[in-house]
Ligand SMILES: *[C@@H]1O[C@H](CO)[C@@H](O)[C@H](O)[C@H]1NC(C)=O
Ligand SMILES: *[C@@H]1O[C@H](CO)[C@@H](O)[C@H](O)[C@H]1NC(C)=O
Ligand SMILES: *[C@@H]1O[C@H](CO)[C@@H](O)[C@H](O)[C@H]1NC(C)=O
Ligand SMILES: *[C@@H]1O[C@H](CO)[C@@H](O)[C@H](O)[C@H]1NC(C)=O
């Protein structure tokens with residue numbers, strides 16, 4: 001019965017989105033996204049501890065996404081098995097962290113501000129194309145970091161508590177629950193009224209160090225834990241945007257999320273679109289090949305384009321085949337799938353979906369030296385089983401920083417264009 005209700009909700013949403021939107025406004029909304037830190041230390045070496053933590057976060061995130069899809073529809077066709085939950089090995093990692101980390105910041109997100117409620121309260125949010133829910137801390141969270149924005153429904157004239165609870169899984173494997181609310185959410189002037197979100201009432205100590213308050217998911221409703229339309233889908237259905245398209249420029253300077261179209265001042269040439277290849281809830285496109293020095297190294301795979309992932313991951317066997325194409329590359333960390341290449345001869349890496357080859361610049365493929373003076377640099381593509389099967393890769397910021405990326409609901413496609 002519930003299953004049917006979700007199907008009806010999603011079908012209606014899909015219908016609303018498919019209809020040509022008549023929007024009187026002209027421009028979309030620009031949201032600036034300052035980059036906060038990276039997985040390379042200040043002296044230019046590979047921050048191994050941070051990279052492992054990030055991998056754990058991504059494994060758990062995709063595990064949670066699969067559970068959300070299963071909650072809504074059952075496991076997707078071709079589903080093999082749920083990867084085990086990875087719990088951050090606290091003590092051991094903590095010890096190593098103290099040795100190698102000079103800064104405490106663990107954030108690798110592209111964060112920007114959103115406003116919730118009436119009067120509006122500001123939250124610093126990670127915009128994530130690889131998940132589909134909005135969550136922030138609740139004012140009832142006593143041990144949430146004091147620096148964090150907290151939501152208090154009683155202080156908002158448009159807020160309403162729902163008779164539901166919500167669960168999130170933090171990067172370190174711990175989970176948190178909290179009540180579900182609806183309220184007005186505004187992102188760069190684009191407004192969604194009655195938007196569902198979760199307000200967590202506890203926070204893992206690991207997340208407490210992260211300056212972001214929460215996450216705004218930009219993927220499809222089918223992986224929504226809340227079983228509700230994500231912010232941008234709500235805003236589109238309410239015609240708050242001219243076009244049901246959003247786009248990212250991710251760079252060390254001038255990063256921007258554009259809602260309601262594309263920002264033509266940031267790219268040149270045509271946008272090369274590729275149809276979304278599956279209904280599993282991701283921005284996923286197929287027919288990909290990975291190139292090394294102008295030659296295809298691995299081909300015929302699916303790729304999820306995820307702004308909430310810092311680096312790139314592929315199935316372990318495929319990534320091994322990829323590094324085989326790079327002379328003198330070596331496996332560096334078997335457990336986490338990291339490889340090195342000689343720093344003096346960096347490979348030219350590109351991805352291709354049957355159109356242009358979209359090159360990754362050297363800096364974006366390089367995590368830094370394994371240690372100062374080693375001459376061995378760690379690549380930003382790692383082999384990892386994310387429970388996505390042996391033919392799906394995850395391309396995060398290391399890829400996205402090289403292109404203008406466009407996410408279109410009406411075309412049901414992801415597009416790339418050349419950054420200006
Ligand atoms: C809230 O939900 C629970 C279980 O889903 C139900 O038993 C209860 O009656 C609901 N309360 C209200 C006020 O709707
Ligand atoms: C959440 O964490 C608690 C404590 O670790 C655990 O008992 C519970 O099963 C977890 N919930 C889910 C849904 O995994
Ligand atoms: C960022 O870009 C702006 C405009 O292009 C420029 O004025 C500024 O100096 C840049 N900042 C850095 C840190 O590169
Ligand atoms: C992409 O999808 C559109 C409409 O859904 C279809 O007309 C078009 O042929 C598809 N393109 C490819 C290359 O499959």
Ligand SMILES: *[C@@H]1O[C@H](CO)[C@@H](O)[C@H](O)[C@H]1NC(C)=O
Nearest residue numbers: 078080315317318389390391
């Ligand atoms: C991928 O998995 C399928 C089905 O599980 C299997 O038939 C195939 O050989 C695997 N391919 C590789 C490259 O491991």
